[in-house]
Amino acid sequence: xxxLQESGPRLVMPSETxxxxxxxxxxSISSSYWSWIRQSPGKAPEWIGYISDSGxxxxxxSLKSRVTISADxxxxxxxxxxxxxxxxxxxxxxxxxxxxxxxxxGPGTLVTVSS
Amino acid sequence: DIVMxxxxxxxxxxxxxxxxxxxxxxxxxxxxSNYKNYMGWYQKKPGQPPKLLFYWASTRISGVPDRFxxxxxxxxxxxxxxxxxxxxxxxxxCQQFYGYPLSFGPGTRVEIK
Numbered sequence: 001x002x003x004l005q006e007s008g009p010r011l012v013m014p015s016e017t018x019x020x021x022x023x024x025x026x027x028s029i030s031s032s033y034w035s036w037i038r039q040s041p042g043k044a045p046e047w048i049g050y051i052s053d054s055g056x057x058x059x060x061x062s063l064k065s066r067v068t069i070s071a072d073x074x075x076x077x078x079x080x081x082x083x084x085x086x087x088x089x090x091x092x093x094x095x096x097x098x099x100x101x102x103x104x105x106g107p108g109t110l111v112t113v114s115s
Numbered sequence: 116d117i118v119m120x121x122x123x124x125x126x127x128x129x130x131x132x133x134x135x136x137x138x139x140x141x142x143x144x145x146x147x148s149n150y151k152n153y154m155g156w157y158q159k160k161p162g163q164p165p166k167l168l169f170y171w172a173s174t175r176i177s178g179v180p181d182r183f184x185x186x187x188x189x190x191x192x193x194x195x196x197x198x199x200x201x202x203x204x205x206x207x208x209c210q211q212f213y214g215y216p217l218s219f220g221p222g223t224r225v226e227i228k
Contacts, residue, residue, distance in 0.1 A: 039165075043221075044119075044208060044219040044220060044221050044222055045157075045165060045208065045210075045219045046219070047215075047216055047217040047218070047219075058215065060215075060216040061116075061216060062216070094164050096164075100153070100155075100170075100212040100217070101155040101167055101170045101210065101212055102165070102167055103167045103176060105164035105165065106164065107163075107164060108164050
């Protein structure tokens with residue numbers, strides 16, 4: 001079955017760049033849309049953006065100036081980069097399959113922004 | 116952007132009793148082209164990603180117990196748990212997918228009374 005797994009640094013310094021990878025197994029990333037979603041403790045999930053099956057990204061306007069989503073088809077991986085982070089970017093970060101509703105998620109990774 | 120609100124923020128229900136969660140969108144999420152409501156519901160437990168329960172407002176995901184039901188149209192939606200079980204303790208979120216950015220409600224915490 002299809003599985004997703006996020007990975008990357010758990011601690012990022014303020015003003016630095018957050019970089020995460022989502023490894024997809026059981027399906028080709030070229031076969032679907034894939035999204036990134038985050039959830040800060042005690043808050044609602046926040047949709048960050050998606051990348052299409054053809055590799056075209058689409059971002060939330062609120063994060064668009066700082067976020068990049070890309071795909072590496074050779075590794076079957078998605079990536080998320082978020083620049084100039086602040087403590088407000090501390091959250092669980094999830095990758096998920098599809099672009100509308102999300103039935104399949106990775107387990108998530110907690111990224112803390114702190115000096 | 117479509118803003119989602121939910122009520123109540125939390126509720127405590129006795130085992131076997133009904134729990135009702137309301138969700139309201141700032142604009143309609145009903146498409147006149149296919150007459151579908153672009154609304155989903157999720158259950159979130161600590162340490163787990165959100166679990167999709169419903170899409171199109173009332174289409175239950177396979178494996179979701181039938182004590183859960185989704186209803187509503189336009190801007191007003193409801194998630195009902197007809198007979199609360201201990202394993203239903205969680206935070207529940209609605210999410211619209213009518214337009215980007217996708218947005219979630221602030222959540223409703225369900226606890227056992």
